[in-house]
Amino acid sequence: MWIEAYTHYQTNAQSKKEVIRMKSIDRGEVQQYLDQFLNQDLYYHLETSNGSYASLESEQQMSVCAFIRNGRIRYSRGTIAGAGPYRVGLKLEEGWVYAEGLTDYEMTEKGQLLLGGYDHEGRIGIALELSRHPFSV
Amino acid sequence: MAKEKEVMSVYKKILAIYPHPDDESFGKAGALALHAKEGAEITLVCATSGQMGRRMGKPFFANRETLWKIREQELKDACNVIGIKDLRLWRMLDKTLQFEDPEELADRVETVLNEVKPELVYSYYPNYAVHPDHDALAEAVILAISRFPKEERPVVYASAFSKNCEKIIGTPDHVMDVSEVLDVKLDALRAHRSQSEFIIKKLEQSLAAETEKQDVLLEPYRKERYWTIKV
Numbered sequence: 001m002w003i004e005a006y007t008h009y010q011t012n013a014q015s016k017k018e019v020i021r022m023k024s025i026d027r028g029e030v031q032q033y034l035d036q037f038l039n040q041d042l043y044y045h046l047e048t049s050n051g052s053y054a055s056l057e058s059e060q061q062m063s064v065c066a067f068i069r070n071g072r073i074r075y076s077r078g079t080i081a082g083a084g085p086y087r088v089g090l091k092l093e094e095g096w097v098y099a100e101g102l103t104d105y106e107m108t109e110k111g112q113l114l115l116g117g118y119d120h121e122g123r124i125g126i127a128l129e130l131s132r133h134p135f136s137v
Numbered sequence: 138m139a140k141e142k143e144v145m146s147v148y149k150k151i152l153a154i155y156p157h158p159d160d161e162s163f164g165k166a167g168a169l170a171l172h173a174k175e176g177a178e179i180t181l182v183c184a185t186s187g188q189m190g191r192r193m194g195k196p197f198f199a200n201r202e203t204l205w206k207i208r209e210q211e212l213k214d215a216c217n218v219i220g221i222k223d224l225r226l227w228r229m230l231d232k233t234l235q236f237e238d239p240e241e242l243a244d245r246v247e248t249v250l251n252e253v254k255p256e257l258v259y260s261y262y263p264n265y266a267v268h269p270d271h272d273a274l275a276e277a278v279i280l281a282i283s284r285f286p287k288e289e290r291p292v293v294y295a296s297a298f299s300k301n302c303e304k305i306i307g308t309p310d311h312v313m314d315v316s317e318v319l320d321v322k323l324d325a326l327r328a329h330r331s332q333s334e335f336i337i338k339k340l341e342q343s344l345a346a347e348t349e350k351q352d353v354l355l356e357p358y359r360k361e362r363y364w365t366i367k368v
Contacts, residue, residue, distance in 0.1 A: 021200075022197070022200050045201065047189070047201070049189075049191055051191050052232075052267065052268045052269070053267060053268075056267050056298075056299070056300060065232070067189065067232075069230070104200075106200065108202070112202065114200055114201065114202060116200055116201065118193065118197050121192075121195055121335060122192065122193050122194050122195035122196050122197035122335070123191045123192050123193065123197075124191055124193055124197075124200075124201065125191075127200075127201045129201065129202070135202065136202070136205075137230060
């Protein structure tokens with residue numbers, strides 16, 4: 001998959017029009033994908049970060065970051081909410097997973113649902129990803 | 138500068154060891170390019186693939202799952218620009234070096250030191266390099282070097298940039314003027330497009346708009362600062 005992305009990236013390196021596979025969230029489509037993963041054993045990636053240099057850039061800030069790579073999850077209800085940026089909540093047997101600030105998504109050929117929240121600088125501030133198979137480490 | 142160049146030309150085998158693709162270019166590509174120009178053999182170890190980087194390009198063209206491959210390719214391009222012929226990718230996970238067994242990390246560095254036998258090592262300055270991966274790998278480098286007999290230990294040129302670090306570790310003893318390879322350095326930065334475009338675009342726009350300010354705008358790129366650590 002990355003090869004395709006990279007080819008686009010190279011091909012378009014000089015052009016202003018970028019080809020990216022992530023696209024702005026369509027709430028209905030993402031809801032359908034979330035439903036496809038209902039009641040199954042899945043791997044998930046969840047992260048949020050304001051950057052390792054946040055505290056260096058401003059004394060008022062502290063660097064915060066959390067990620068879970070290849071956690072296991074099974075949810076009985078998965079919902080996308082909001083009007084953009086979006087929120088996703090996954091209801092587990094004994095708890096919840098929550099992500100806020102999601103702007104873009106992609107369903108990869110490997111069947112990974114990637115949800116990301118990008119700011120105006122192109123930086124990712126949050127990501128929630130689901131897959132039946134482990135993500136690369 | 139002439140004196141600095143004389144000093145630099147002494148070193149023929151160099152190991153640069155950093156945790157992320159682009160660490161070798163931001164603030165350091167000039168020195169490495171000068172070494173390459175002087176005919177030194179440079180090995181670069183990049184311990185992670187920068188998988189967890191936050192910048193995805195501006196406008197973004199990567200996502201969390203594609204970023205590592207894009208960054209590895211950017212690193213290969215930057216190495217070609219600088220003149221680094223031996224690139225070693227460890228592909229450990231970004232942000233996790235600090236949680237590995239420090240002795241095991243040092244073992245890995247020691248293996249490379251034995252293979253490359255560098256006279257000079259470029260690394261970060263432990264505790265003063267802001268990112269936990271920078272500090273963790275730099276500590277492993279110092280630990281690995283300290284295992285060698287004193288007369289076999291390479292010199293370490295370390296980078297530090299934490300707030301107020303000069304109050305504690307003093308001013309850098311090597312402030313290199315890399316003007317003669319400034320173009321190479323900027324091209325190395327350009328190669329790391331996903332991480333650098335936001336800076337480079339701004340710089341290029343400023344250079345075009347304010348030609349009279351060229352010296353001021355490029356000044357930060359002409360100077361590189363290193364602290365010698367004698368292990």
